Amino acid sequence: MPAPTHRRRWLTICAITASAGLLAIPASAAPGGHGSPFGARTLAQLAAAREQSVGAMSPKTAADDDDGNEADEIAEGADQYAEARTSPGIVAPGAYGAAWSSLTNLPSTGGSWTNVTNLPYNSDDSRYRDIDSNSSGGSGDVTGRMAALAADDDGYVYAGSAGGGVWRSERGGGHWQPISDRLPSQSTGALALDGAGRLWLGTGEATTNADAYLGSGVYVLSDPHHGTFSSRSRVGGDELESTTIHELRFGAGRVWAATSAGVWSHSTKRLGGSWKLEYAPNPAYLPGGSKADDPDAAYKNITNDIAIDPKDPSKVVLAVGWRSGDDYNGFYTKDTKDSKGAWTRITSGLGDLPADADDVGSVTFARSADGSRYYAIDQSPEQLNTNPDSGLEGIYVSKSGSPTGPWTKIADYQGLAASGSALTTAGYMPGVQAWYNQFLTVDPANPDHVYAGLEEVYETKDGGSTWSTVGPYWNFTFPCWNIDPAKQTGDCSPTTHSDQHGVAIGRYHGKSFVYVGNDGGLYKRPVDGAQDSAGHATDWTSLNDGTIDTLQYYSVGVGKDLTYGGVSVTGGLQDNGQSILRSNDKVMGSNFGGDGGDTLTDPANGCDIAEEYVYLAIQVTQNCAVNDGSWLDDPSKATSYGVAPPDNATGEARFIAPLAADAKDSSTWIAGGRHVWVQTHGYAIRSGDEWKSVYDLGAGHTATAVAASGGKVYAAWCGPCNNQGFARGIAVGNADGTGWHDIALPATGADGTVPNRYLSGFAVDPKNADHVFLTVSGFSRQWTEGPGAGVGHVFESKDGGTTWKDVSANLPDVPSDSAVVTPNGGLAVATDLGVVYRAPGRTTWQRVGSLPAVAVLQLKLSPDGRTLYAATHGRGIYRIPVSDCR
Template sequence: MSAATRTSPRTSARRRRWLTACALTASAALVALPASAAPGGDNSPFGARTLARLAAQRTHSAHAVTPRLTAEDDDGNEADEIAEGADQYAEARTSPGIVAPGAYGAAWQSLTNLPRTGGNWRDLTALPYDSDDARYRDFDSNSSGGSGRVTGRMAAMAADDDGYVYAGSAGGGVWRSRSGGGHWQPVSDRLPSQSTGALALDGAGRLWLGTGEATTNADAYLGSGVYVLSDPHHGTFSTRGRVGGDELESTTIHELRFGGGKVWAATSEGVWSHSTKKITGAWKLEFAPNPDYLPGGTKANDPSAAYKNIANDIAIDPKDPSKVVLAVGWRSGDDYNGFYTKVRGTWTRITSGLGDLPSDADGVGNVTFARSADGSRYYAIDQSPEQLHTNPDSGLEGIFVSKSGSPTGPWTKIADYKGLAASGSALTSSGYMPGIQAWYNQFLTVDPSDARHVYAGLEEVYESKDGGDTWSTVGPYWNFGFSCWSIDPAKQTGDCNPTTHSDQHGVAIGRHHGKSFVYVGNDGGAYRRPVDGSQDSAGHATDWTSLNDGTIDTLQYYSVGIGKDLAYGGDSVTGGLQDNGQSLLRGNDTVMGSNFGGDGGDTLTDPADGCNMAEEYVYLAVQVTQNCAVNDGSWITDPTKVTSYNVAPADNTTSEARFIAPLAADMRSSSTWIAGGRHIWVQTHGYAIRSGTEWKSLYDLGAGRTATAVAASGGKVYAAWCGPCNNQGFARGIAVGNADGTGWHDITLPATGADGTVPNRYLSGFAVDPHDADHVYLAVNGFSRHWTEGPGAGVGHVFESKDGGTTWKDISANLPDVPTNSAVVTPNGGLAVATDLGVVYRAPGRTSWQRVGGLPAVAVLQLKLSPDGSTLYAATHGRGIRAIKVRDCD
């Protein structure tokens, strides 16, 4: 989508949106789906995340005020903005071409073969993170929204009747609770993939894990197959438990279903089956609608290959397990979309007899099935490609029931988006309708003791106790906009009940101490309530409990910032998160707070005073605070007493910056900041900046180009750019100049990325030698040409220049062929590099690389040093913020 057609993000005071489907799934799974090549990719809403207006008439506070709003706060097509953000994450790893399956698997093997440094990473964020923290209750936070303690996105849930609960995260692996939720332990750290697609318990009590998150968002990583854990109460997953061979490597797995002595897998490469009696032997490909596009096929390298064989779910007839219905299709629509069953031994599209459930390709997109325990009913959620393209309100076709218990129907529609909106939904106050992200948000389950008792998940959680005749929004989007809500800090969450985080993905029902609970997984982690719980007069549940107690850390960070905590000692640590705002951990905190909602992008923190912070939302929407954003609520009666200021440079308002745009402070002057969009910007007021007009443009990269990385030291500035940034004509470059505006020029880089030169791939980060501004390192994303079939993919991931960027030398040596994201020069002259599979380190005077610490297979997006240089901090995208002593790396 061009910059001219997308809507500018909101840059003034606002209630941040939680519904960002650019939910990044960092893992060691295999390559991301390149959305730029996807059929219909540019037309698909990608997160209808909007803001709840803080209108005075919706509060009960006598002193409530309407926050500052500008024309940029008007509702626009925010969904397209979020879609572009996700596309950009994928572009960095796939451009300039298509990445072959197996890239991450080979990289993980190579990484594990590296020698390891000493020391171990400390998990700094392994403590509760309170999104409702009353210390930060202002109009730039989500405080009082009602979702309470959060962690990173949960893609799947499973639970048994013995109090054991299993949560599968998007990028941080699988976790187990022995106490009905809480007191979590990781159980998949030894696997080469930490991305979860499906979790399922079979009749023998074994836990099955399908790796590769299957939400079809542009940056969902693929997996390494299916694993089974025979003793889930006590054991942990290992590679020895992989089912079959390598048939399901490089896929995502949407669902695992059981029937007829088989486990069925709905994957991004068709439907497969395997015996449940033994895990050896190959998987059988049951059905692929377009086999020529599978690996090894004649069209395997076609840009649309990843979208031609997507299967979403499998429904097995409880009366006859040989009768199976497959839900197949790409969420944006394709000719092969539809429901299939075997007719005389051949998989055939069902074209009639389904009743209200669509049988045409335009009406069948992402589908989830659920069967009642007694076999009397089948339920289904269907997302419609046609609705996705033509209906600005919702992409939901509906929720359906087959009262015969057969997956072939006939099916009756029991809910549509209008009916769900009238059931107590909070989405309508945000300008959207239920199912706006039905291709991304879906779960469905039936109470084992009552075939008419159903839970459905979209952006919110819905419940029906009468088979779909009536519905209640038991887990509303948030509490903003409800009459019970008040922004007054003295009233905490007012009279509103706690709710779940938005964006629902996984669900399970289990028992603990003899009581049945429903467990839901979403973009904020895991929550539970009694299956037959209580509701208030609006139909909202009164009994949700957050299970994100701090023992489970799957937080997905983009960035990290560190500064001295002058009030409490030690360091103040903050970071920007996917869909969970900005976390803030003070020196004396036992609970992290959040002063900043929605997505959190890049972060700057004053090394001398950790309460001086700059936080990015998206597209360079920068906010600054000088008191850790602690707010005593006085701004309610006096709007001039704000704690945060919006200081976005002009590329924010013209939408000419990356979704997560680069922001950096000069290494020798924390008051000089560099920001990158189409222009390279500078401001010299540091944390005292109060307006976006204080930025000055240093250099225009040119139309269609946008900065991917910036760095500065002693007034010398480096800026990397791409444009176009996708695999359709991808180009990259580096510009160098001075912070005073002089000397700016483009570095001449070979267009082909010849051996030994900087490849024609995404340039993701600089690391400047603190003693010599002309000595700089460059981190290069994507995969080398062995895996990437694109022009100029070249080889190498880390390059060094000793002449200010004029010439570069490949120093990758034994570094695994894996996307690199960030780098820092340590005080002793070593070099630490963040990759999609962890952190590597090159000691001073050495040419080879070592693996740092013992991180599982998780992406690390940014590295920073503590103010005294003694500690290395890593922003992981799935396992929180980690820290290790620099001395332990040598």
Template sequence: MSASTRKRRWLTIWAITASAALVAIPAGAAPGGSGSPFGARALARLAADREHSVGALTPKAKADDDDGNEADEIAEGADQYAEARTSPGIVAPGAYGAAWTSLTNLPATGGSWRNITDLPYDSDDSRYRDIDSNSSGGSGDVTGRMAAIAADDDGYVYAGSAGGGVWRSKRGGGNWKPISDKLPSQSTGALALDGAGRLWLGTGEANTNADAYLGSGVYVLSDPHHGSFSTRSRVGGDELESTTIRQLRFAGGKVWAATSEGVWSHSTKRLTGAWKLEFAPNPDYLPGGSKAHDDSAAYKNITNDIAFDPKDPSKVVLAVGWRSGDDYNGFYTKSSKGTWTRITSGFGDLPTDADNVGTVTFARAADGSRYYAIDESPEQMASNPDSGLEGIYSAASPFGPWTKVADYKQLAADGSALTSSGYMPGVQAWYNQFLTVDPANPKHVYAGLEEVYESRDGGATWSTVGPYWNFGFSCWSIDPAKQTGDCNQTTHSDQHGVAIGRYHGKSFVYVGNDGGVYKRPVDGAQDTSGHATDWTSLNDGTIDTLQYYSVGVGKDLDHGGVSVTGGLQDNGQSVLRSNDTVMGSDFGGDGGDTLTDPANGCDTAEEYVYLSVQVTQNCAVNDGSWVTDASKATSYNVAPADNATSEARFIAPLATDAKDSNTWIAGGRHVWVQTHGYAIRSGSEWKSVYDLGAGRTATAVAASGGKVYAAWCGPCNNQGFARGISVGNADGTGWHDISLPADGTVPNRYLSGFAIDPKNADHVFLAVNGFSRHWTEGPGAGVGHVFESTDGGTTWKDISANLPDVPTNAALVLSNGGLAVATDLGVVYRAPGRTRWQRVGSLPAVAVLQLKPSPDGRTLYAATHGRGIYTIKVRDLR
């Protein structure tokens, strides 16, 4: 595996995760009272319909073959992230709202959470400068994804994160404070300052990626310099609950919101009263409509942006459409009679046909003399592996005629770093977009895709002022002695938000991306290649929005205490030694599951995707040899064979035997076992001990004393969803499928985790994802989220009791005999000998994806997807 192969992986955003992918918008979170949250993972109904994700392409990237289109990986990951919460059916509105109400009404345990990752996280930490990290790429200090940015002329900057709320700086960036922790949604879709200086927040991230969350509406802060958002500051009623909000625009005494359920408006003077639905292209698919429960409802009314005639605010253009294409995609305008019609002519170069209008962003010059637009093309996204960008356009009026001022080939030729990695600008144009105009110069434009671009002449020429990274440039070498010194800091990749503001009399541009917030002077300096020389990371550690999927804890043998590591959305693997004041990153790309030796925290294994596993026995600290040969590196590729055949899930399960850290279990189509522990050096050292069967893939694995449990699904989506449990021994003997009763004792939903009693391997707990049948309209959805077996999985009992009906992600038997469960809305706990559940601490409305104990069992570690890693003392859980 070459250095470039590993580093190219950074382009994935989890499908989301992750980031990130082509399916998004959950049907889950729901209208409800003003106190309901809305953390549904992005994807509800869309994930069930692969026809609508980027050409229904399948992932190709593997551990040693990374030549596939990584946008396809994102699509696959998005599908799978959604499947866990929606299969076997679709989730009805109201689910997350009811869950949040139930959770906040639970009795609380003692103790309080402590954030241990609220310190700088240096992606360029020189200790880990290795071919499997992204160190020296140029992103510097990073944090989690920022979806929106706002800034004023008094030095105040506001950063809206994907899952960790809104943060304020009064120093032009840095020294951040959270200002939305009281809200039931920590997911940001849009931030905007109005003419009166009020800060408007539209909740619900609208990047249509996998780990996006729905929102609870729009909020306004009258004194953003000093105040904090509260539920009392919500604008209007519950009309915008359970939507995503991509843009907030102001005109004619109104605020307009482009949402996943049409375009709405509200008075900016009288904040009470309902929002008005201005336009929805397919109203039958809205909540309450005749087709509201159709599988395609989630993407039938997506709107992207709004542009107004500055001389007549009643004249408006709407950019409408689902990024993967639908027959309603296009631009619409309102007639004097109040009816909406599609624009079909007179628009110039900017397409009006449905196939070439996807995700769109507008920007207007302060004096109204110029307008700009970015357009992503569904047709290109489905057919062109290089880019989904149709182009960047300019016009004197939002009604056209528009002139194309850039396409992806032009941007690629203007200093892009993507081409050295085999991609082109706009390869993820459905996910990465921002656009803004310098208030002092209508021809000075900043555009964001995967990179940051700048034009000072209205789009005639462009510079890549924020390249994807420095890898591939002639100035870069893995050996610092061989660098020319011309590689400057850049921003993290994958751009989402932008704002221009002033601090100490100087103008700055602020950008938000998958690595947090960065700034540079608006009229900043460039080198001869057009790359900026003056970016500053504002991710100083006071802002922790890190999106963890996993956490691992082991003794720090060099410094005492413990070493904590974890896998992150688009920010690799973090390493926090006990004496660190700055976290480092020893693996690049997306970080999936994590294994850490409790006896030695530098013995770690990190998953990328599809069981692509790297292992190190020295925390991947570079030994100074600066090798580019993977066989001589400080980490080793040890992927099981299911990685090469793509028969593992995007984020596949890994575990060590609770009694023997040298025995590892991995789950794909097969259950894999290796007994070399962290001394493993090759994927060939894994042994398949059980074939789950064609079309099946593991969703959770656990082992104790040689007894192995494996949960699987197959098919894993709504079309014939099935799940099961297989049990056997690590030596390959005794394997069999558990016969789950047809009475629904264990629901027909995604099985997400096991927790084995350390005193008895036949005593095991099962965490079940998704919502129960009250909310899930699918066969066999069943009830309950936590189940217990005392006979090795042969029979199960529902022990959910008063547990809120919320997706559960993981479970852990604690050293005191109690049971902790991670959910999409926090952590719950059942004390030894009790049957009722308590809420652990008071985390904001953030998902917890994994729980791990400290080596001595006295501390519980929680990996949150938006607010870093937290700990709490087990003795305090009373």
């Protein structure tokens, strides 16, 4: 049976992790003006959702007015995350590094965080087959996005995540241990093993999405089987701080790094001393250059890969260029033995591989072990900007083994679509996100055996003459599929999660395996694995066994588990739906699909849940969305309901829009788009018509934070929200629609007043609704060049928001994301690098526990107020007793 048209799809909003800096590349401002930060599952969901009418499952957004261009809509989502941290200007490199140093020097509260989500997370959990889940799609156990992989012949596998650091398995995958927690950057760009068996780590995820965080350089681990990374293991000086690193390659005694600031090299024998800048196409735009402050500086020196000729390692080819296009895009070469020679652009002789700047974007190389073949994936800026089907230019082979070619095209998106792709059934083509999804590797035992990753995993065993989609997008569209396994017409084998990023081939117990990393974590299969008649692999195994937790949460909700005792914990995730963990669970399930945005959970009943998808598309359930799939035959048996406020339909809400319950009345909810919406039916709401607009924030304004207590409502907004004319404000009123007014905030964010930056959250004193705290994202003017950046991250009002006082004191200068007032009157604040606490009666801040350098986006208290829960964007959900915060 084909998939129902309303089936939710996964989303991808890329790389929101904490490290040494933020790469602010909003697609709307970048050269080329195009970008798509979500996975193709988003594209499919939004296209399919509009074909049906199940409440909030038919979101109409502003992108509907742009000929239904989903890629533009998707780009907006990533821009908005970056805007919160960069507006009103451009953030200087080094901001996160300085903040991490400041945070680690704070006194500690004591106590230790406990990981709540360190157990398997089953995206196919059969308990949750309700209308809004993705159960039975085939991805199985999942975790957060993996950016890079490495594997050896002794069964060791190394996985570098987007925001949760690097992990090691000694058993060919599974039973993972973190090995980079002591580094100031938990964002991975590249992993590579050299000929001596050392593991090299390039920090800073290099997907060039609008919200990728920068790294702190390159590190090397001499004994990767047993050791862990430390700051002392950094290679060279600070030359590669605040960059992203796409690839690390080795040749002639040197390691080469393709970074967002050009190509650099370093001796592999002498690890001290500076990195050498080999080539930067526009050096004036590098830090310290005459144009370093130019708004386009972040795009002007992006490099993607390095290919070294196996027959003559002195001959090197660089793949250079910004994914959306620039005049400098192209392939460059040089004989590195000639120290005075210049890098020259290759303008001819490549064969099918393009030389024109418009056709060279993000590129990945792969070389066969015997040196007889070079392969390449090329994403085209021209295709990205003009072709709604795909941004893929092609996959190529150089049968000479030389990176200078000649190259022959062996795949395009039409050919891959015909190879058993499941993406096409959603109306999209392979390579629709080729700028974001790329990997390529060659079987060491066979130079004609290649694995390529885009949104799906593809395999060829004959050098590209024929291809199979061995890791299809999902199982929903296959004839064997039914949400009820008893009704399947055949055997749907497990597949991988979508959106591929990393790949490695290694051996375990004498057998070769291919390992792939994607937005759902890690999977493996035998290199020469089995396929069904459609070319789909039948032998994928998920390696996300719960010992590795890199889940990227936006939110967390906690409520009493009335069935099993204890509490139920739920949260919204990047590209992995909504997780739910009952108190008796050994495996965490997923009861809603898509991106999980903000979350409401009834403290008195943890099965009363509201989950935001995107743009205020809200689903609600009152039984944890437990369902056996019977709604497929009888829609009335669905146990979740779409209840989106009207701003969802008009596109006047942010991608992850704010949602809150009144602290004194869990039946009163506040949602923010252009309007402040209130509904008073609690979890019994069944329609979006039950929301009432109590205040219009104004044309062009959208809510960034809402809170309420005892009927008093606070709403923060921005508009414009990017660094061109950024503006922010606060409105205060009552849930019944009375008393609404705008707070007068100085437009320039003068010292001591609320800065002209993104207002990210409120925390209302439960004893006094006029006593409220405000968190502010972005960086102070030391790091942000923009009007009114001001100073400070936490502000206090004792008169209902009329006046505000900066109480940041010794708080590190780092984006602050949310806050809660603890029962004893203290204040806990979530930041992009961890959690801080101010004890009652104190004016200074302490660090809570010792989380790695990971973003904490939301804090919530347990129903009894004794436990603080933290939703991290890269290391799952943690908890700590409030009594330890003292």
